[in-house]
Amino acid sequence: xxxxxxxxxxxxxxENLRELTEARTTAxxxxxxxxxxxxxxxxxLVNAGVDDIGIxxxxxxxxxxxxxxxxxxxxLSRKNGGLKLLPxxxxxxxxxxxFAGGMDALLSVxxxxxxxxxxxxxxxxxxxxxxxxxxxxLENHIYSGADVTAICVHxxxxxxxxxxxxxxxxxxxxxxxxxGDLGDGLVGTGMYIMSTKRLLALMDECAxxxxxxxxxxxxxxxxRLKIMNYIVNDFIARPNSVxxxxxxxxxxxxxxxxxxxxxxxxxxLTKLRDEAPTYYAPGAxxxxxxxxxxxxxxxxxxxxxxxxxxxxxxxxxxxxCILMQDTVVGEDTVLDxxxxxxxxxxxxxxxFIGSPEYPTVIAKGTVL
Amino acid sequence: xIHGKECIAMILAGGQGSRLYVLTTKVAKPxxxxxxxxxxxxxxxxxCANSDIDTVGILTQYRxxxxxxxxxxxxxxxxxxxxxxxxxxPPYMTGSTGMWYKGTANAIYQNMDFIEQYDPEYVLILGGxxxxxxxxxxxxxxxxxxxxAATIAVIEVGWDEAPRFGIMNVDEEDRIVEFEEKPxxxxxxxxxxxxxxxxxxxxxxxxxEDEAKPDSSNDFGSDVIPAMIAAGEKLVVHxxxxxxxxxxxxxxxxxxxxxxxxxxxxxxxxxxxxxxTRSPAAPPHFVGTExxxxxxxxxxxxxIYGKVENSVLFxxxxxxxxxxxxxxxxxxxxxxxxxxxxxxxxxxxEATIATGAHVGGDPINTDPDKWGIAVVAERVxxxxxxxxxxxxxxxxxxxDADAEPMYAAEEISxxxxxx
Numbered sequence: 001x002x003x004x005x006x007x008x009x010x011x012x013x014x015e016n017l018r019e020l021t022e023a024r025t026t027a028x029x030x031x032x033x034x035x036x037x038x039x040x041x042x043x044x045l046v047n048a049g050v051d052d053i054g055i056x057x058x059x060x061x062x063x064x065x066x067x068x069x070x071x072x073x074x075x076l077s078r079k080n081g082g083l084k085l086l087p088x089x090x091x092x093x094x095x096x097x098x099f100a101g102g103m104d105a106l107l108s109v110x111x112x113x114x115x116x117x118x119x120x121x122x123x124x125x126x127x128x129x130x131x132x133x134x135x136x137x138l139e140n141h142i143y144s145g146a147d148v149t150a151i152c153v154h155x156x157x158x159x160x161x162x163x164x165x166x167x168x169x170x171x172x173x174x175x176x177x178x179x180g181d182l183g184d185g186l187v188g189t190g191m192y193i194m195s196t197k198r199l200l201a202l203m204d205e206c207a208x209x210x211x212x213x214x215x216x217x218x219x220x221x222x223x224r225l226k227i228m229n230y231i232v233n234d235f236i237a238r239p240n241s242v243x244x245x246x247x248x249x250x251x252x253x254x255x256x257x258x259x260x261x262x263x264x265x266x267x268x269l270t271k272l273r274d275e276a277p278t279y280y281a282p283g284a285x286x287x288x289x290x291x292x293x294x295x296x297x298x299x300x301x302x303x304x305x306x307x308x309x310x311x312x313x314x315x316x317x318x319x320x321c322i323l324m325q326d327t328v329v330g331e332d333t334v335l336d337x338x339x340x341x342x343x344x345x346x347x348x349x350x351x352f353i354g355s356p357e358y359p360t361v362i363a364k365g366t367v368l
Numbered sequence: 369x370i371h372g373k374e375c376i377a378m379i380l381a382g383g384q385g386s387r388l389y390v391l392t393t394k395v396a397k398p399x400x401x402x403x404x405x406x407x408x409x410x411x412x413x414x415x416c417a418n419s420d421i422d423t424v425g426i427l428t429q430y431r432x433x434x435x436x437x438x439x440x441x442x443x444x445x446x447x448x449x450x451x452x453x454x455x456x457x458p459p460y461m462t463g464s465t466g467m468w469y470k471g472t473a474n475a476i477y478q479n480m481d482f483i484e485q486y487d488p489e490y491v492l493i494l495g496g497x498x499x500x501x502x503x504x505x506x507x508x509x510x511x512x513x514x515x516x517a518a519t520i521a522v523i524e525v526g527w528d529e530a531p532r533f534g535i536m537n538v539d540e541e542d543r544i545v546e547f548e549e550k551p552x553x554x555x556x557x558x559x560x561x562x563x564x565x566x567x568x569x570x571x572x573x574x575x576x577e578d579e580a581k582p583d584s585s586n587d588f589g590s591d592v593i594p595a596m597i598a599a600g601e602k603l604v605v606h607x608x609x610x611x612x613x614x615x616x617x618x619x620x621x622x623x624x625x626x627x628x629x630x631x632x633x634x635x636x637x638x639x640x641x642x643x644x645t646r647s648p649a650a651p652p653h654f655v656g657t658e659x660x661x662x663x664x665x666x667x668x669x670x671x672i673y674g675k676v677e678n679s680v681l682f683x684x685x686x687x688x689x690x691x692x693x694x695x696x697x698x699x700x701x702x703x704x705x706x707x708x709x710x711x712x713x714x715x716x717x718e719a720t721i722a723t724g725a726h727v728g729g730d731p732i733n734t735d736p737d738k739w740g741i742a743v744v745a746e747r748v749x750x751x752x753x754x755x756x757x758x759x760x761x762x763x764x765x766x767x768d769a770d771a772e773p774m775y776a777a778e779e780i781s782x783x784x785x786x787x
Contacts, residue, residue, distance in 0.1 A: 033652035034668070072443075258651065267649035274444075274642045277404035277667035277681075278653070279629075284662060286655040293405070293652075293667055306652075 002049035004138050005118040005196065008041060009105050010126035011058030011098070015240035019341060019361040024063035026239070027055075027126030030324050030342070032252050032261070033307050034292040036067050037239075039270045040129050040261065045122065046074050047266040048134035052081035054112055055126065056105045058088055058098055067271050074269045086112060102190075102214030103206045110203060116196045123199075123214070124191040125238070129248070131261045131268065132234040141193045146172070146228035148218065149193040152186035158237040158248060163188030163215055165229060173227035176219040186229055189236055190215070198225075235260040246339060246359040249305050249322050253288055275308050283314070299329065313348075320356070338362060372487040373452060375508055375565070377421050378479070379412050380472050381496035382429030387617045390745035390761050391716055395434040398496030400621070401699045401717065403628045404665045404680050406645045407438060408615060411501070412494045413445040413454070414643045419504035421492065423452035425482055427475045429468060432458055444646045457482060471586035477575040488568050493588065495562040499624050500612040501641055507606040508565055517570040517601040518593070520544065521563035523608050533559035534589050536605050544603040547593050558605060561612060564588060570601065622714055622741045625680045625697040629663055648683050648700070658689060674704070688723070696728065699746075712758060713742040722768065724753040734758050 010027045020029050027038040038055075045053055053076060057064065070076075071083030086109045099105040102123070106113065113121075120138060124130070141149040150173065153159050164177040164185035177185060194202075202217055211217045218227065235257055239245035251257045262268060275294025280286065285300040292308040299316030306312075307324045315332040323329070327340040330348040337354035340346070341364040350368060354360030362368070385397025392400060398409035409426075416424050424447060428435055435456070441447075442454030457479050459468050469475035476483075476493065483491060490511065492504055502521070511519035522536050530551070536558045537546040548554070574592050578584050584591045596603060613624045650669025655661060659672040666672065669684035674691035681687075685698045688706030696710050701718040704710055708721045713728035721727055727750060728742035740759030744750055751768035 253654075255654075258654070262651045268651065269649050272444075272647055274644050274647075276643070277665040279665050280661040280663065282663045286661060287659065288657045289655050290652045291655065291666070 001051060002135065002138065003118050004045075004048065004050050004120045004122055004134070004193070005116045006045040006050050006053040006122045006124075007106070007113070008038070008053065008055045008124055008126045009102055010038070010055040010061065010064060011105065012060075013125060013127065015127060015238070016242075017239060017245060018242050019363040020242065020245065020339070021060070023060060023364060025057075025060055025126065028061075028064040028067050029127075029239070029245070030307060031129065031245075031249065033290045033305050035268060035270045036064075037129055038064070038067075038126050039268055040131050041124055041126065042074050042076075043266070043268045044131055044134050046076065046269065048138070050122070050134070051076065051078060052084075052116070052118060054084045054086050054109065056086045056109055058105070061087065069271070073271050081117070084112070100212035101216070103203065103217050104212035106199075106203055106214070107207055110207075113196070113200065113203070119195055119197075120193055121196050121199050122191070122193050124189075128189065128191065128236065128238050129261075130189070130191070130232075130234070130236045131263070131266065132232045132236070133266070137230045137232075138193060140230055141228070144171075144228050145226070147194060147198055147225040148227045149230050150218075150227055151189045151191040151193075152229045152231050153189055153236055154231065154233075155187055157187060158235065158251065159187055159189060160238065160240055160244065161187050161189065163190060165227070167229060171228060173222055173229070176215065176222060178215050178219060186231065188215070189232070192218075234263075242339070242359055242361060243357055246322065246356060250303065250320070250356075252290055252305060253303060273308050281314075284312075299331075307342075322359075341365075344368075373423050374488065375421060375490040375492055375504075376423040376425065376452070376483065376486050376488045377412075377416050377492040377494055377504070378425045378427060378476055378483070379409070379494045379496050380475060381409060381426050381435060382469055382475060383497065384430040385497065385616060388621065389618065390743060390763050391618070391621070391714070392431075394431060394746060396428065396430045396432060396496075397616070399435045399438055400615075401682055402499065402615065402621070403625060403643075404682055405647070405667045406643060408499065409435070409439070409496050410445075410643055410645045411499050412496060413439075413442075413447070414645075415494075415500075415502050415504060417445045417447060417644060418641055419502075421504060422447065422449050423486055423488075424454045425457045425479060426454065426496075427457050427469065427479065429459060429475075432456065438646055440646070445644045452486065455482065471584075471591070472588045473575060473578055473592045474586035476571075477579050477586070480572060480575065483568065491566050491568045491571055493564040493566065497616055498561065498612060498614055500561075500608075500610060501643070502563070502608060502610065502612075504563075504565075507563070510604070510606045511565040511567075514604045515602065516565075516604045517567050518596055518603045519565040519606050520593070520603065521561040521608050522558040522605045523561055523612050524557050525559045527554065527557050530554035530557045530559065534562075536560060538605055542605050542607070544597060544605060547589070547597060549589060558607075560589065561608060562589075564593075565606075570596075618714065618741050618743060622697060622712075626678070626695070628665060628680055629678065650683050656689070659687075674706070682717075691721075694730075712739075713744065713756075715744045716746040716748075718747045719744045720749040722750060722752040722754070725750045725756070726754075727756040729758040731758075 028036045076083035162179045166175040166185040168174045278295040281298040284297045287302045289304045291306040294309040296311045298314040299312040301318045305322045309326040311328045313331040316329045318335045322339040325342045328345045334351045339361045343365045345367045381398040385392040447454040537556045615621045653670035656673040660675045662677045664679045666681045671686045673689040674687040678695045680697045682700040684701045687704045690707045691704045694711040696713045699717045702715045703720045705723040709726045711728045743761040749765045751766045753769040
């Protein structure tokens with residue numbers, strides 16, 4: 001059992017995933033054929049032995065609630081601790097309005113944070129796709145004597161972030177660059193580890209100063225706090241547009257990326273659907289595809305991400321597509337560069353072509 | 369919460385399944401993988417879940433460890449209940465005595481206390497070695513409506529096959545007048561499926577009487593049912609006409625797996641009657657640029673870079689580039705290395721077929737007397753360029769060979785067949 005408590009900020013930030021987040025938060029956007037984005041972060045926590053996790057919610061969280069349930073699939077349905085979902089509690093300062101920043105969100109659940117029984121907390125945005133050894137980060141944090149460990153990646157990583165951290169020779173942060181002009185430095189993932197006491201003290205300061213942003217709160221305390229970095233080389237990403245979501249999805253066809261997301265001994269857990277295995281009919285063809293269970297494939301698919309329960313009828317040709325749960329592609333239909341959301345039904349003999357720069361999204365439940 | 373259950377189920381899962389040879393040296397037959405992502409016991413357990421039976425006792429005896437681990441709390445089958453749910457029932461000691469389950473009826477006899485605590489009206493007795501989907505609630509309704517002491521599920525089999533089964537001879541109202549075990553000259557083609565509904569009060573009496581007979585084999589088919597018929601009890605049949613298959617032998621296990629491809633023979637692809645299973649947390653399967661899959665089922669965790677046709681692949685199977693898998697069942701975690709050929713075979717869990725090896729053979733190219741399904745046992749490695757002829761069972765590692773294939777028939781043949 002870990003001495004770490006996870007806090008996930010499960011509401012949307014400023015990313016724009018258009019149709020994909022019309023009825024859900026980014027954290028519950030389907031990803032990688034059988035997962036939701038949040039599964040990776042939750043599994044990272046669970047695989048590090050973390051069994052107390054709180055998820056702060058703000059709006060359109062119904063899909064996330066449905067996905068997480070009591071947390072049983074992540075082994076987080078516990079008598080003590082386990083998964084706690086923290087929907088907005090509109091007696092605070094931001095009645096009805098969205099959170100102005102991470103600190104604002106944390107302050108809205110202050111009484112929850114006061115009751116944390118673990119000595120350390122891990123904070124992350126729920127829209128982060130991340131699979132790494134969090135136990136090693138905690139160990140390093142305790143050993144280093146730092147006040148805060150900022151989990152960072154190199155500039156070459158897939159992560160698009162507005163945070164850069166500049167470090168002194170002694171290893172502690174000298175400056176944080178936020179948004180706008182980004183200089184040299186390590187890319188901040190927005191994931192931090194600190195002691196629960198330190199977090200509460202920081203929250204108290206912000207409650208007085210009115211600072212709603214977690215990053216700005218850290219930046220303004222940079223002279224007082226020892227902020228260390230921990231560089232993660234595993235796949236970490238955060239889709240902030242449909243084009244980037246598409247690009248990241250296609251990256252999954254790369255064996256090295258999959259090896260980084262699904263290392264041995266660190267399974268990624270998700271809600272089960274009890275689907276039958278996928279059936280490939282005589283004459284079916286799948287090349288360079290990632291396919292979940294419960295599919296029925298009679299046609300051809302190339303370079304595709306195919307979610308659970310998808311049907312591709314005879315003569316259909318699907319290329320460079322992301323077909324989410326229960327999509328039906330009719331006979332002789334041609335799809336290229338298309339993202340279909342859940343339960344999309346496309347009839348016979350249709351042709352839809354999108355482009356990787358601006359992939360066409362067919363919204364949830366559309367029948368064409 | 370209502371006290372008492374209308375019907376509880378007891379699954380007889382203690383048999384070794386010795387005719388599955390190397391596939392059951394380490395696990396009980398009900399725990400043998402089947403159909404891409406299931407184990408045999410998923411079928412009766414899912415049938416219970418789908419028939420609103422929420423209390424199930426599983427009688428274990430032979431190598432129960434894996435089965436215990438697999439069934440666990442029963443949660444995958446929705447059988448983790450506050451009152452009832454699934455229970456594993458191994459034999460136990462009583463005072464200074466205690467004994468193994470002597471027969472199917474004795475296994476139930478020894479667990480009468482378990483049954484009584486639910487005060488059931490009916491008890492459903494099931495085997496753990498058949499693949500079928502059946503709504504037990506219809507059978508229970510038939511039993512109730514007929515006012516029977518026992519109802520036995522039957523299926524019509526071909527007359528030529530009838531001598532291999534327990535055959536029920538019935539009158540015009542489907543009341544059982546006689547039970548014949550493997551009759552030479554059958555007078556009916558209604559075969560017992562080994563599924564019984566008993567009125568518990570009646571069954572309890574006959575179990576106690578049967579136990580008192582020193583020469584009884586304490587078996588439902590050969591002792592209890594004939595005793596009930598002889599005593600004039602009302603026994604009726606419940607006719608079933610869906611897919612039902614015994615998977616007690618290598619050939620029938622392979623056949624039943626191939627039947628999975630003949631959708632809708634066994635419609636696990638239907639949404640209304642799911643077969644539940646304990647899933648491994650594996651990523652989606654990946655088909656490489658040169659992967660080819662045809663008339664096959666593939667499940668999570670597989671990585672396919674070669675050719676797969678007419679086959680059933682379980683979770684986390686790897687098929688390397690240029691490898692060919694035909695008419696085979698490849699169990700969880702097995703690795704078919706690049707350039708290997710596997711045909712008409714069962715490759716058990718975590719076995720490895722190395723590059724250039726050839727397992728099994730096409731019946732067209734083989735002398736019919738020598739043909740059969742080749743089997744590679746759990747965790748065994750068939751070395752590079754080795755040849756495993758049809759019908760062989762490989763129970764220990766075979767070392768790599770030079771490019772010329774070496775025929776290993778003589779040295780391996782028959783191993784694992786001794787029980």
